[in-house]
Amino acid sequence: GNSVTQMEGPVTLSEEAFLTIxxxxxxxxxxxxxxxxxxPGEGLQLLLKATKADDKGSNKGFEATYRKETTxxxxxxxxxxxxxxxxxxxALREGGGSNYKLTFGKGTLLTVNP
Amino acid sequence: xxxVMQNPRHLVRRRGQxxxxxxxxxxxxxxxxxYRQLPEEGLKFMVYLQKENIIDESGMPKERFSAEFPKExxxxxxxxxxxRGDSAAYFCxxxxxxxxxxxxxxxxxxxxxVL
Numbered sequence: 001g002n003s004v005t006q007m008e009g010p011v012t013l014s015e016e017a018f019l020t021i022x023x024x025x026x027x028x029x030x031x032x033x034x035x036x037x038x039x040p041g042e043g044l045q046l047l048l049k050a051t052k053a054d055d056k057g058s059n060k061g062f063e064a065t066y067r068k069e070t071t072x073x074x075x076x077x078x079x080x081x082x083x084x085x086x087x088x089x090x091a092l093r094e095g096g097g098s099n100y101k102l103t104f105g106k107g108t109l110l111t112v113n114p
Numbered sequence: 115x116x117x118v119m120q121n122p123r124h125l126v127r128r129r130g131q132x133x134x135x136x137x138x139x140x141x142x143x144x145x146x147x148x149y150r151q152l153p154e155e156g157l158k159f160m161v162y163l164q165k166e167n168i169i170d171e172s173g174m175p176k177e178r179f180s181a182e183f184p185k186e187x188x189x190x191x192x193x194x195x196x197x198r199g200d201s202a203a204y205f206c207x208x209x210x211x212x213x214x215x216x217x218x219x220x221x222x223x224x225x226x227x228v229l
Contacts, residue, residue: 004156018196023119034211036220038220038222041155041222042117042218042222043117043118043205043207043220043221043222043223044157044207044220045219045220046165046218061159089156089157091150091156092201095184098162098170098212099142100147100156100159100207100212100218101159101170101173102149102159103156103158104149104151104156104157104158106154107151107156
């Protein structure tokens, strides 16, 4: 079956540091890949997505590139802010699958200190 | 426009009791989805409902779990005779159409603890 593996948290960084959160996946076919973010006290919201190999998703300074050869979709940001403190979830949707049947990773808690 | 509202935020039950989790979708949304996050695992799809209909319950445990989304009122996820293994975070999402997960709006979840 499908699965998503994220790096263990929590991750603690200082403001303006470089961020990488690793994500690898196992899936049949050609899945679509997503990063969701959950800010404190809020629901998950879509941060970025990529639907095919070599696509780069980007939003709010975050980027992730769909790497089929390494089955990875690592999240990066060049300079984090305190407001980026949240839980980040990597997710996939099986190619041709129902749009709501997402498979999520466990989530990585990011804390950014001023 | 209020977001997806879930209540309670935290629910504590003893083994054998019933748990009822509520989800009020965003205004105008008629599609509701429930996900469960067990400890040390990712969220997993449980069930998809439209008003008064269950569309896809392929992720629901076969026993003790049920869900409804009545014509009026919130969607309810009901767990009968809870066991410790039911302890998890339960997330609800809603959409105004089912075909694009970019339009999925999630609630902040209900944390169920079974003693």
